[in-house]
Amino acid sequence: MTTPDPPPGRTESLRGPIRPWILLTAILFALATVLALAWPAGGLREFTPETPHRRLGEPITGHRLAMKPYKVSFLAKDPAPSLGDAKPGRFLAIELEVTNVSHQTATVSDLALNLRLTVSPSGATIDRFRDKVAGFVIRDGRFDRDQLQPGLTERVMIVYTVPVPLPDPTHLTMTVIDKEYVGGFQSDLSEWYDVDDPLAIYDLDVGR
Amino acid sequence: MKRAIVSVLTGVVLLAGILGVRRADPDGDRKYEPIATSGVMGQQVNTTTFQLRVDRVELAGSVRILDSYGLLGTTKTTAGIWVVVWATVAATTEEFQMQGARLRTTDGVEYLTSTVQGTLDKTALQPGIPAYGPILFEIPRDKLAGAVLRVTRHGTKGGLDHLGPAVDVDLGLSGSYAKSLVQRTPALLTVDQVREL
Numbered sequence: 001m002t003t004p005d006p007p008p009g010r011t012e013s014l015r016g017p018i019r020p021w022i023l024l025t026a027i028l029f030a031l032a033t034v035l036a037l038a039w040p041a042g043g044l045r046e047f048t049p050e051t052p053h054r055r056l057g058e059p060i061t062g063h064r065l066a067m068k069p070y071k072v073s074f075l076a077k078d079p080a081p082s083l084g085d086a087k088p089g090r091f092l093a094i095e096l097e098v099t100n101v102s103h104q105t106a107t108v109s110d111l112a113l114n115l116r117l118t119v120s121p122s123g124a125t126i127d128r129f130r131d132k133v134a135g136f137v138i139r140d141g142r143f144d145r146d147q148l149q150p151g152l153t154e155r156v157m158i159v160y161t162v163p164v165p166l167p168d169p170t171h172l173t174m175t176v177i178d179k180e181y182v183g184g185f186q187s188d189l190s191e192w193y194d195v196d197d198p199l200a201i202y203d204l205d206v207g208r
Numbered sequence: 209m210k211r212a213i214v215s216v217l218t219g220v221v222l223l224a225g226i227l228g229v230r231r232a233d234p235d236g237d238r239k240y241e242p243i244a245t246s247g248v249m250g251q252q253v254n255t256t257t258f259q260l261r262v263d264r265v266e267l268a269g270s271v272r273i274l275d276s277y278g279l280l281g282t283t284k285t286t287a288g289i290w291v292v293v294w295a296t297v298a299a300t301t302e303e304f305q306m307q308g309a310r311l312r313t314t315d316g317v318e319y320l321t322s323t324v325q326g327t328l329d330k331t332a333l334q335p336g337i338p339a340y341g342p343i344l345f346e347i348p349r350d351k352l353a354g355a356v357l358r359v360t361r362h363g364t365k366g367g368l369d370h371l372g373p374a375v376d377v378d379l380g381l382s383g384s385y386a387k388s389l390v391q392r393t394p395a396l397l398t399v400d401q402v403r404e405l
Contacts, residue, residue: 021212105320140285150317151348152287188236189370 051175051198060200062178064102064192065111065148071095072172072204080134080143080159087133090162092119092126092169092206095138098156100148102181108135108146112158114177114194119162119169119206126160134159174202242360242374249380255373258306258333259298260359262377263340266292267352267389268397271344273326276401284324289393291345293357293379295328296405298338305332308360308369311345312376319347320363331402341402353386355379 054060059068073079073093078086094115100106112135117126136143138155148154162169178199179192247253252261268290273281284290297306306329309321321329321343328341347355357377362368381389 103315103317105318140282142282145284145323147320147323147346149288149319149346151351152346154287183236189240190235190237 052200054200054202056202056204058202060176061101062176062199063181063195064100064106064179066099066101067111067176068097069094069174069202069204070097072206074162074169074206074208078133078159080136080157082134082143087161090168091133092117092160092162092172094158094160094172094174096156096158097153098148099153100150102150104181105150106148108137108148108156108158110179110192111135111148111156114179115158116175116177116198117160118173118175119166120171120173122166122169124163124166126162131160131163132158133161169206172202172204172206174204176200176202240370242369242372244358244374244376246376246378248378251377253375253377255300255375257300257302257361257373258304258359258375259300259338260306260375260377261296262357262379263294263296265379265381265389266294266397267393268292269393269395271324271397271399273324273399274401275326280398281326283396284322286346288346288348289352289390290322290397291347291352291355292397292399293343293345294340295343295357296338296340297328297333299333299335301335303332303334304361305329306343306359306361307363308358308374309343310358310360311347312356312358313347313351314354315351317351318358319345322346326401327399328402338405339402340405342399344399349390352390353381353383355381355386 052060056072057068057070059066071093072095075091075093078089078091079093081087096111098111112128112132115128117128118124119126134143135146135158136156137145137147138157139145148156176199178195180195181190181192183190184193245253245255247260249262249264252259270283270285271290271292272283275281291311293311297304309329310318312318321327322345324344327344328339329343331339331341333339357375357379359375359377360369361372
């Protein structure tokens with residue numbers, strides 16, 4: 001059994017040269033697609049991410065939290081002893097005014113996870129997991145509350161231990177990472193994911 | 209030429225159809241959200257896992273919990289107001305703890321129950337033994353009107369309650385009633401302990 005030959009006229013039209021209008025339409029479509037994608041993203045200008053620098057008392061607002069650090073202290077005594085037992089060591093305490101601007105309850109731990117700390121003069125990084133000893137809402141003279149309810153502004157303290165080999169810190173660089181409530185890569189269920197570019201970098205003097 | 213125009217038009221119609229179907233498709237959060245049973249104050253609402261009845265709502269500027277030994281806990285203040293929801297809950301088939309109690313306001317914001325200990329949502333309930341007690345929330349003073357209590361088993365949004373049972377209870381807080389409640393808010397409320405019934 002053999003395949004019947006196609007009609008001669010149809011073979012010619014399929015294998016013939018590309019017609020000019022098809023070529024023109026394809027080129028215009030490609031150009032329009034590039035422009036439609038590039039224009040909303042800022043055109044064809046070179047992209048240079050610029051993270052704003054802030055100082056003590058200057059506010060920033062992200063997708064989840066708005067904050068304003070108002071005091072950074074180096075302490076030789078544990079400022080928030082849990083169950084009455086003060087831990088030995090040297091401590092760095094950051095005090096901030098924080099407002100949850102999202103639609104869900106957050107915690108001081110959520111805030112602490114999104115701070116990257118570098119102290120001077122050593123230039124060392126304070127580990128946000130290993131070196132954090134406490135994080136709480138400053139209220140009622142206790143250290144056991146860490147919820148940040150939407151729309152309620154709270155004063156918050158986060159305490160870190162300064163690792164033994166480091167000199168006493170005099171300056172703190174605090175990079176704030178923002179979070180966005182969006183569907184993830186593997187699942188379209190929404191979760192809080194880090195935004196790529198930092199929200200702000202705080203240059204802060206450490207008081208005594 | 210006529211065939212080309214028909215082809216382009218067909219493509220445009222198909223593309224519009226695809227976009228329309230994509231827009232009509234609910235997102236993952238809506239597809240897998242808990243299956244809620246609705247109720248009102250004073251009505252018992254039944255799910256496969258638990259039964260809930262909201263009995264009353266109180267407001268306070270600060271609260272203190274009276275524990276099972278009759279001792280008063282420390283006073284807890286708030287930047288907003290405390291909303292104390294008194295409810296009766298029973299587990300149906302297995303141990304149940306109402307960790308996912310939230311107050312949902314009319315703007316879609318959800319306030320998770322407070323971490324204050326000794327409340328109904330911190331109590332592990334055994335099947336067939338109902339308990340009556342308070343659930344505490346902190347919200348801004350101007351957000352009370354229209355608030356709804358939503359209860360699920362878990363406190364996190366990480367997927368543990370997907371397609372699971374939930375209860376939505378309309379607390380009957382109309383605009384004028386909520387305003388009058390806020391105006392009459394006591395500065396301090398002593399909150400009684402959870403009682404097994």
